[in-house]
Amino acid sequence: MNAMTQPVSPAKLVERQPLALQDADWVRWSLIAIAVSFISLFICLPLGLVIFKAFSKGVAAYWAALSEPDALAAIKLTVLTALVTVPLNTVFGVAAAWAITRFEFKGKSLLTTLIDLPFSVSPVISGLIFVLVFGAEGWVGDWLIERDIKIIFAIPGIMLATLFITFPFVARQLIPLMQEMGNQEEEAALSLGASGWKTFWAVTVPNIKWALLYGVLLCNARAMGEFGAVSVVSGHIRGLTNTLPLHVEVNYNEYNIVGAFAGASILAALAVVTLILKTALEWRQANR
Amino acid sequence: MSILLSNISKKFGTFTALDNINLEIPEGELVALLGPSGCGKTTLLRIIAGLESTDQGRVLISGQDRTDHDVSQRGIGFVFQHYALFRHMTVFENVAFGLRVKPRRERPNNDFITKKVHALLELVQLDWLHDRYPDQLSGGQRQRIALARALAVEPSVLLLDEPFGALDASVRKDLRQWLRNLHHDLNVTSIFVTHDQEEAMEVASQVVVLNHGRIEQQGSPGDIYDHPANAFVSRFIGHTNIFDLEEHDADWLQTAGLPTANWQGKIAHVRPHDIVIEKSTSHSDAFVTLKDWQHLGSLIRIELVKSGSHGSAASVYAEMPNDQFRRLHLKKGDKVDLRIRHAHWFH
Numbered sequence: 001m002n003a004m005t006q007p008v009s010p011a012k013l014v015e016r017q018p019l020a021l022q023d024a025d026w027v028r029w030s031l032i033a034i035a036v037s038f039i040s041l042f043i044c045l046p047l048g049l050v051i052f053k054a055f056s057k058g059v060a061a062y063w064a065a066l067s068e069p070d071a072l073a074a075i076k077l078t079v080l081t082a083l084v085t086v087p088l089n090t091v092f093g094v095a096a097a098w099a100i101t102r103f104e105f106k107g108k109s110l111l112t113t114l115i116d117l118p119f120s121v122s123p124v125i126s127g128l129i130f131v132l133v134f135g136a137e138g139w140v141g142d143w144l145i146e147r148d149i150k151i152i153f154a155i156p157g158i159m160l161a162t163l164f165i166t167f168p169f170v171a172r173q174l175i176p177l178m179q180e181m182g183n184q185e186e187e188a189a190l191s192l193g194a195s196g197w198k199t200f201w202a203v204t205v206p207n208i209k210w211a212l213l214y215g216v217l218l219c220n221a222r223a224m225g226e227f228g229a230v231s232v233v234s235g236h237i238r239g240l241t242n243t244l245p246l247h248v249e250v251n252y253n254e255y256n257i258v259g260a261f262a263g264a265s266i267l268a269a270l271a272v273v274t275l276i277l278k279t280a281l282e283w284r285q286a287n288r
Numbered sequence: 289m290s291i292l293l294s295n296i297s298k299k300f301g302t303f304t305a306l307d308n309i310n311l312e313i314p315e316g317e318l319v320a321l322l323g324p325s326g327c328g329k330t331t332l333l334r335i336i337a338g339l340e341s342t343d344q345g346r347v348l349i350s351g352q353d354r355t356d357h358d359v360s361q362r363g364i365g366f367v368f369q370h371y372a373l374f375r376h377m378t379v380f381e382n383v384a385f386g387l388r389v390k391p392r393r394e395r396p397n398n399d400f401i402t403k404k405v406h407a408l409l410e411l412v413q414l415d416w417l418h419d420r421y422p423d424q425l426s427g428g429q430r431q432r433i434a435l436a437r438a439l440a441v442e443p444s445v446l447l448l449d450e451p452f453g454a455l456d457a458s459v460r461k462d463l464r465q466w467l468r469n470l471h472h473d474l475n476v477t478s479i480f481v482t483h484d485q486e487e488a489m490e491v492a493s494q495v496v497v498l499n500h501g502r503i504e505q506q507g508s509p510g511d512i513y514d515h516p517a518n519a520f521v522s523r524f525i526g527h528t529n530i531f532d533l534e535e536h537d538a539d540w541l542q543t544a545g546l547p548t549a550n551w552q553g554k555i556a557h558v559r560p561h562d563i564v565i566e567k568s569t570s571h572s573d574a575f576v577t578l579k580d581w582q583h584l585g586s587l588i589r590i591e592l593v594k595s596g597s598h599g600s601a602a603s604v605y606a607e608m609p610n611d612q613f614r615r616l617h618l619k620k621g622d623k624v625d626l627r628i629r630h631a632h633w634f635h
Contacts, residue, residue, distance in 0.1 A: 184372035187339055188434075190359045191366040192386035193441055202389070206376040 050268050053261035065262040073239040074247035074263065077155070081243060082223040085162045089219050093170025094212070098204075100171075101178040102186075115171050118164055127161050127232025134160075153235030158243065161229040166219045173215030174208055181207060214281045221274040225267055289350030289444040289477055290315045291336060296345035298331055298501075305331045307501040309345070313494070318471045319479045320492035324524070328501040329481045330449055336479065337447050338362045349445060362445075365438030369450040371430040373422035379433050380418040383408055386441035408436040411470075428459040435467075439474070448480035452487060464491050485525050489513065497521050519634040522557045529563070529604050531556040531631075540575075540594070545627040553633035560607035562630040565590065567616055568623040576604070578622045581613070588613040592624065 022028075055062050065071060099105075100112055118126060132138050134151040144151060151157045185207065189199040205212075227245040234241040236250060244263055251259035296309040305328045313319050321329040334340035336347060338359035346355045354362050373382050383405045387396055396404070409415040412432040422430060431451065438446060451467065452460040468491050471478055482488050488495050489509040497504040497512065497520075505517040516522035523530070531541060533554045541556065565578075581590045590613070592604045606626065618624065 184368050184370060185374055187359070188366065188368060188372040188374070188437075189385065189389070191337060191339070191364060192389065192437065193360045194385070194389040195360065198389050202385075203374055206374075 047268055050261055050264045053257055054265040056261075057258050061258050062262050062265075065256075065259040066266070068259075070239050070242065071247060071259065071263060074242045074244045075266070077158070077242065078224050078244040080155075081158055081162050082220055084159050085166055085223045086216060086220050088163060089166050089223075090170050090212070090216055092167060093174060093215060093219075094208075096171040097174035097178055100175055102183055112175075115168050118167050123165055123226065123228030124232055126164050127229035130157055130161055130164070130229075130233050152233050153237065154241060157233035158230050158241060161233045162223050162226055165226050165229050166222045169219035169222065170212065170215035173211045173218070177208060177211045210281055210285045214278065214285070217274060217277055217281065221270065224270055291445060291477065291479070292346075292348040292351075293332075293336070294346050294348070296332070296335060296347070297343050298328070298335065298340070299343055304501050306335070309501075309503060311496060311503060311506065313477065313479065315350075315477055316475050317477060317494050318468065318492050319477075319494045319496060320488035321479060321481045321496050321498060322485060322488040322524075323483065323498035323504075325483055327498045329483075329498050332498070333447050333449055333479060333481050336445070337364050337366050339366070363441075363443055365441060365443030365446045367431075367434045367438050367446070367448040367451055369453055371422070371434040373430055373434060373437070375422050378419050378421060379409070379414070379425070380405055382422070382433060383437045383440050385437065404440065408440055409433075411439075412436045426459075427455050428463060431455065431463065435470075439476075443476065446476050446478040448478065450482060451480050452482070452484075460487075467491060489525070497524060499524075516557070516632055519555060519557065522632050522634065527560050527605060527607075528632075529558045529560065531558065541628065541631075545629070546631055553635045555634045556631040557634065558628055558631045560589065560605045561587075562628060563604065563606035564627045564629060565592070565606050565608070565616070565618075565624045566627075567618060568625050576624050576626050578618055578620060578624050579603070580620060583610075586610055592626065 054065075066075075096111070096115060100108060131152055133140060134144060134157065135141055136145065136152070138152075151160065185203050186199050189203045190196070194202065224243075225245060226243075227249070230243055231246060231249070234243065234246055236242060236246055238250070242250060244267060248260050248263040248267070251263065291311075291313040293309055293311040296306055296311075297304075298306040309328075309332060321332060323329045331340060335342050338347075338354070338357060338361075342355065346353055348354065349362065349364075359366075374385065377385070384401050387401045387404065390396075406415055406418070409418055412435060414429055414432055414436070417425065417429060417433075422433070425433065435448075435451075452463055455463065464487060467480075480491070489512075492509060494506065495509050495512050496506045499520050505512055505521045507515075512521060513525055516525060522528055533541075533556070546556070565576075568576075575594060577593045579591045579593045581588050584607075586609060587607050588610055590606045590608070592606060594602050594604055604626070
């Protein structure tokens with residue numbers, strides 16, 4: 001937006017470092033070598049292997065694996081899950097961040113801790129919680145069966161589990177930013193006669209939009225990639241309740257290597273795209 | 289418009305920020321809320337604005353009870369200490385904001401907004417910056433844009449929170465003068481908060497001194513300086529020498545010329561310029577020594593040391609014009625005679 005804040009190039013940073021802080025050449029080069037080999041061994045190699053395996057029987061087999069009905073259904077369900085959970089969690093996240101940074105109320109620190117809960121609980125446990133509540137043997141199981149409502153081993157369960165798992169992403173991005181910004185600009189807008197709604201859209205949203213997008217992006221990546229919690233509540237019904245990560249697992253267990261890795265390649269591509277967008281957003285935030 | 293505050297109290301948890309404040313501000317005044325930090329002055333300003341709620345008491349603006357009105361409905365303009373300009377909007381859009389968010393039937397058309405915003409920017413002499421963003425402006429420029437933005441909605445009351453607090457000393461001096469002239473031209477009732485007594489005396493037509501959530505004194509700057517209502521006000525407004533008669537001997541003050549007949553208290557506050565010094569004549573009983581002096585521009589502040597009856601030493605400060613001091617030909621360590629012209633007495 002403005003030309004005054006050019007990013008400092010890494011070369012300049014090194015130049016400016018005082019001599020006393022520089023390590024010997026052999027230390028620097030071995031550290032770089034360790035980092036590079038670690039990244040290639042544990043990140044680049046597996047990623048490459050996914051692509052390699054996916055195409056091991058040719059492009060035609062890859063396409064066939066992706067266009068078979070079960071695979072298509074898994075992709076559809078994954079996209080649907082993201083389409084439902086990401087907007088909901090965006091709204092929840094903004095509301096939670098707003099409440100925490102703009103109001104004083106009892107139990108505020110408890111709420112802040114609870115927002116982090118999905119991060120600290122194992123996803124499998126998160127899934128089990130929903131089974132315990134909504135499953136046939138669960139608290140409200142009888143009530144649901146009487147009314148013929150299926151939540152566990154059905155799409156609503158997958159949505160709920162994903163919603164729970166991805167709840168922290170947006171709120172966690174916004175809270176520190178909104179804390180730092182304070183609420184003076186909003187107070188100024190109100191004092192100029194703007195309504196609360198108008199203030200939110202004209203003043204708050206423009207100020208938080210990059211952090212918000214960043215949170216949404218991470219939330220989306222997790223919503224599409226979540227395995228543990230979804231695995232517990234889904235029941236792995238082919239063509240019905242398999243999301244893409246579950247589809248990969250099922251195919252892998254059946255030694256359908258091309259099917260498994262074709263699905264995995266889509267998830268890997270999603271990861272790469274997410275990383276690129278994330279970097280772009282970070283750059284954007286830093287250079288605002 | 290006039291402002292009337294009656295019985296305003298406010299607590300934050302167990303801390304009493306404001307304790308039964310009653311205050312009347314007539315139309316057209318430029319009022320300073322003056323006090324040390326934590327005295328409740330900013331809270332009071334925010335209560336008038338509607339940015340803070342009261343625990344009890346009413347806020348009346350031009351005779352109408354506005355206590356239960358939202359900040360957006362009070363018809364006030366608020367200038368924040370750190371300006372709170374909308375960082376993603378240009379200077380023009382910042383000033384136009386208040387006009388653009390009006391309900392549709394009151395909203396002026398675009399031509400009118402453009403004209404009005406440029407007129408306001410000219411008023412604050414910054415029209416040439418209209419397409420800049422706030423982070424490209426200096427502190428003084430931001431302050432003036434914030435003022436233009438607040439004036440755009442034609443508020444009946446203008447409220448300013450520490451308007452010069454975050455500025456360089458030289459910029460501050462200019463802006464004070466400028467604000468007073470602007471107030472003179474616009475004649476909108478204005479209240480500003482400050483902890484700087486000099487600023488309050490220089491800019492305001494009325495000064496309200498606050499301490500610990502209470503009003504200590506209200507009056508014109510001259511009134512407050514010449515007739516401080518209590519020891520706190522006397523100490524807070526300008527420099528003063530404090531003589532506690534339980535520690536100092538009263539004889540000394542008599543020797544220095546303070547008539548004892550009309551003593552009304554046991555603590556005397558003496559302004560430095562009410563102390564006159566002369567070179568001691570050899571036969572007088574001189575017991576005050578000149579220790580040092582500082583140049584304050586046109587004035588000289590003179591530090592004197594008075595040896596007490598028990599050998600303890602106390603500093604006394606006097607002030608006199610530069611040339612007068614030069615004529616006395618005093619050196620450090622000289623014995624001087626001193627005469628006190630006037631004192632305020634407190635208990």
